[in-house]
Amino acid sequence: MQTVKMVITGPFSSGKTQFIQSISEIDVVRTDERITGDAEQIEKESTTVAMDFGRITVDDDLVLYLFGTPGQRRFDFMWEILAEGMLGFVVMVDSTKPETFREAKSILETFRAYAPTPYVVAANKQDLTDAWNVDDLRIALRIEEGVKLLPCIANDKESVKDVLLELLYSILEEMEANS
Amino acid sequence: MPLKGNLRDFTTTQLLNLINLAGKTGTLSIFEGIRTGEKDAIGQEKMKAGSVRALVSFKVGKLIAATLDNQDGNLVSVLNKAGKLTDEQARIIRERAKNTSDKALALLLINANYVTQKDIVSSIQQHIEDVVYSLLDWQEGPFQFDDGQLPGNDRILVPIDLENLIIRWSRDTHEIDRLKAQIPNLDMGLKFPENPREKFKGIHLSVEEWRVVSFVNPQNTIKQIAKANNMSDIEIRRIVYGLEQAGLVELVKPPSKEAAVGGPGKPAIPRKPQVERGVVDRLIDRIRQL
Numbered sequence: 495m496q497t498v499k500m501v502i503t504g505p506f507s508s509g510k511t512q513f514i515q516s517i518s519e520i521d522v523v524r525t526d527e528r529i530t531g532d533a534e535q536i537e538k539e540s541t542t543v544a545m546d547f548g549r550i551t552v553d554d555d556l557v558l559y560l561f562g563t564p565g566q567r568r569f570d571f572m573w574e575i576l577a578e579g580m581l582g583f584v585v586m587v588d589s590t591k592p593e594t595f596r597e598a599k600s601i602l603e604t605f606r607a608y609a610p611t612p613y614v615v616a617a618n619k620q621d622l623t624d625a626w627n628v629d630d631l632r633i634a635l636r637i638e639e640g641v642k643l644l645p646c647i648a649n650d651k652e653s654v655k656d657v658l659l660e661l662l663y664s665i666l667e668e669m670e671a672n673s
Numbered sequence: 674m675p676l677k678g679n680l681r682d683f684t685t686t687q688l689l690n691l692i693n694l695a696g697k698t699g700t701l702s703i704f705e706g707i708r709t710g711e712k713d714a715i716g717q718e719k720m721k722a723g724s725v726r727a728l729v730s731f732k733v734g735k736l737i738a739a740t741l742d743n744q745d746g747n748l749v750s751v752l753n754k755a756g757k758l759t760d761e762q763a764r765i766i767r768e769r770a771k772n773t774s775d776k777a778l779a780l781l782l783i784n785a786n787y788v789t790q791k792d793i794v795s796s797i798q799q800h801i802e803d804v805v806y807s808l809l810d811w812q813e814g815p816f817q818f819d820d821g822q823l824p825g826n827d828r829i830l831v832p833i834d835l836e837n838l839i840i841r842w843s844r845d846t847h848e849i850d851r852l853k854a855q856i857p858n859l860d861m862g863l864k865f866p867e868n869p870r871e872k873f874k875g876i877h878l879s880v881e882e883w884r885v886v887s888f889v890n891p892q893n894t895i896k897q898i899a900k901a902n903n904m905s906d907i908e909i910r911r912i913v914y915g916l917e918q919a920g921l922v923e924l925v926k927p928p929s930k931e932a933a934v935g936g937p938g939k940p941a942i943p944r945k946p947q948v949e950r951g952v953v954d955r956l957i958d959r960i961r962q963l
Contacts (some may be wrong), residue, residue: 498948498956507714517963552959556952581948591714592678607926630676633691634683636923639867655960662957669950 499559500661501576502546503601504586505594509618509648510562511546513586516654518548518560570604577608582661586648587635589617589625599635612664616646616657676818679706679720684855685809686839686918689729689736692818693835694920696734699820703727706814722815727808730824736838737823737830739804746800748775748793748829755796757788774827797831802838809842836876836919843915844879852910856917856924859896859906863889863913863922872921885912891925 502510546562561576577583583605587598598615605613615637617628626634632643642660647653680688680703692701705723713719730738740746749770753763770778782788824830866872878886881904888898899909916922 496952498952505714517960550956550959550963552955556955558956558959581953588714593682593713593715593717596682597715624677626676630691630695633694634687651963655963658960659957662953662960666950666953666957669953 495557496555497557497559498581499561499579500658501561501563501580501583501605502586503563503573503583503605504616504618505588505597505601507591508586508588508594508598509646510586512648513584513616513618513646513654513657514546514548514560514562516649516651517550517658519551520549573604574608577605580609580611582612582614582665584657584661585613585615586618586646587615587631588619589627589631590619590622592626592634595631595634602635612661612668614642614644614657614661614664616644616648618646618648620645621647621650675820677816679813679815680811681717681813684918685811686842688816689805689809689835689839690918690920692731693734697818697820698732698823699730699818700822700824701727701729701731701816701818703729703808703811704815704817720813720815722817726811726814727804728824729805729808730822730830732823732830732832735832736801736805736835737832738828739801741804741807744804746804748778748797751796751800752782752788752793755792755799757792757796762787775829776827779829793829794831797829798833801831801833805835805838806842809839834875836872836921839919840876840878840882840915840921843911843918849907852907852914855914856895856910859899859909860894861924861926862891862894863898863916864891864925865889866920866923869921876919876921881908882912882916885909885916886922889922 502513504510546560548560548562550558550560552558561580563573563576585598585602585605588594602613602615615631615635617625617631619625620628628643628645631637635643637643642664644657644660645653646657676691678688683691688701702722703726705726706720707723709719709721711719724742726742728738728740729736744750749758749763749766752758753760758766766778766782770781773781779790779793783790783793881902884902885898885904888901895909895913898904899906902909904912913922913924917924
């Protein structure tokens with residue numbers, strides 16, 4: 495049995511857990527704890543401590559695991575462990591919360607440094623009226639032209655599929671470029 | 674969807690640059706912030722928009738108008754402030770041309786030989802620059818950019834490049850803490866943005882700034898550039914900050930430093946997975962079927 499993994503990362507409350515839940519064939523294994531910080535309390539009742547874990551079985555010989563990183567910096571010691579051997583990663587950004595953009599960029603740079611694997615940026619919550627559009631986000635986050643920045647709605651399975659497929663296409667493109 | 678946020682999450686220069694780079698047309702409103710007592714996603718106190726403090730308008734990314742709420746930005750006041758009209762002349766014109774638009778008034782003043790067209794353009798340009806220059810120091814306040822919303826047809830709009838304004842402002846900035854926060858790591862390299870020729874067109878740099886520009890190369894760290902130019906940490910930070918904020922250079926990690934980003938004492942770069950192309954093809958097929 496071969497297993498491959500992708501990492502879903504991003505700031506606190508950017509939609510990582512929802513993203514995995516929308517596509518995983520199993521109930522996401524969540525390692526959440528009750529939130530204690532004031533700011534975090536407002537956003538949601540619990541948050542991911544070590545990681546979320548979802549699975550997509552391809553066939554008898556191949557399984558894809560999706561790992562969601564904890565968004566809070568105090569758990570960033572886990573990031574590098576999760577990044578080990580990843581096929582690629584998705585950086586989730588909450589398009590309605592400009593106060594988190596700086597953190598999203600910092601997480602992106604950190605993961606880029608962990609491993610030179612392909613990645614895409616998912617501009618989540620594009621269905622909300624306050625969402626920044628992807629063109630503005632690209633400039634605000636200083637995402638290079640060659641990097642895919644994709645509109646996303648993490649609770650919409652089709653949207654999640656699109657993001658994962660785009661990441662896989664990027665992985666293929668890199669394989670072709672290196673062959 | 675309007676572009677909304679708070680200046681404390683961006684610098685004002687970053688916001689103006691975004692509008693400039695995106696080639697947007699519309700008006701940026703900056704508001705008085707009213708604290709709500711609630712916390713945002715990163716624990717800062719949320720602010721709702723109060724009264725308007727400033728309005729800055731753009732046409733295809735270029736500055737064309739700017740006003741502060743406490744300033745009378747009409748043509749007579751602008752010309753008076755620029756010394757093109759005396760206080761007495763301004764008072765009389767205000768009385769006699771109460772309901773005249775700026776454009777109509779400009780024609781009247783030119784025809785009456787009070788001022789030239791050049792006087793009007795340069796005075797308005799200076800006024801816009803002064804307004805924007807003052808708000809570059811603002812550190813917080815809700816903002817909103819409304820696409821397509823422009824000042825009325827009666828106003829005289831003068832297009833201005835942002836880059837020179839930002840460079841001029843960065844030369845005057847003496848906030849060492851801000852410089853350190855924006856350029857924390859002098860081991861970073863510098864590279865030019867895409868279309869550097871376009872970006873540098875019409876830019877007025879000082880000799881020191883050109884000296885730094887001549888060393889821009891991702892292989893050179895900021896520290897090395899400072900050493901080569903005999904500049905202190907603060908001097909190089911100020912110059913790099915200005916160039917970066919104006920969108921003339923970008924910060925990059927030098928290739929040799931890639932592994933060091935995780936911090937000292939971190940393990941080596943994790944292994945990349947060894948997968949065949951067929952594995953990726955199977956993943957794609959499976960996800961398409963879901």
